[in-house]
Amino acid sequence: MQKIETLASWIEQSDNIVFFGGAGTSTESGIPDFRSAAGLYQTEQHSPYPPEVMLSRSFFVKMPDIFFDFYRSKMLHPDAKPNGCHRLLAKLEAMGKLKAVVTQNIDGLHQKAGSKEVLELHGSVHRNYCMDCRRFFGLEQVMASKHVVPRCPYCQGIIKPDVVLYEEALDQQVLISSMDAITHADLLIVGGTSLTVHPAAELVSYFEGSRSVLLNMDPTPYDRKASLMMNDKIGEVMDQVSGLLGI
């Protein structure tokens, strides 16, 4: 049987699917991996700062203007649209077959496609809060700001995106919910992640079911453990699966 047909039949037979995804899930929606985007930014702006530095907590505090310049030009993609992967996952959740999407992405595309149970390990560009008064704001507030560094309209505090920067801890509740969902899944679909960024590899190791699928363009440390492996574009594969399932 073709791999795509196998995946479709496994999805058909499952009622506890969990998806674990990374940057590769959104590349077909026109959002580049931030590492390559950061490299581009460094070249264009003659910036001496590598991505791990620009996206760290201490850099944000010391040089919020450079942080936001980079963040605005390379991390925000307000017009990006969900692709076949986001769409199929949302449909499977609505059918009661998929229990959770665990994602390393901060773009909110799963919710845009209609997914409800989305565990965002690294936060979201759609949530932002004032560092002084803790009021929350949407992405619109950041986009509409006249200044590079967005300020709170109530107290003039700096508005920080609710995304996990380097040197910051992950949200423990999101992490625990992710472990729980992966542990109890009967089909785990891993997509668009190299599984090298902590804690991705650890999370995937919680899976106790028998069927796991890995969809990634490049090799990962999980390749030999996966029951089914495909090095294809995830959005296209999921669109084909959607067609086979007639949904």
Ligand SMILES: [Zn+2]
């Ligand atoms: Zn405030």
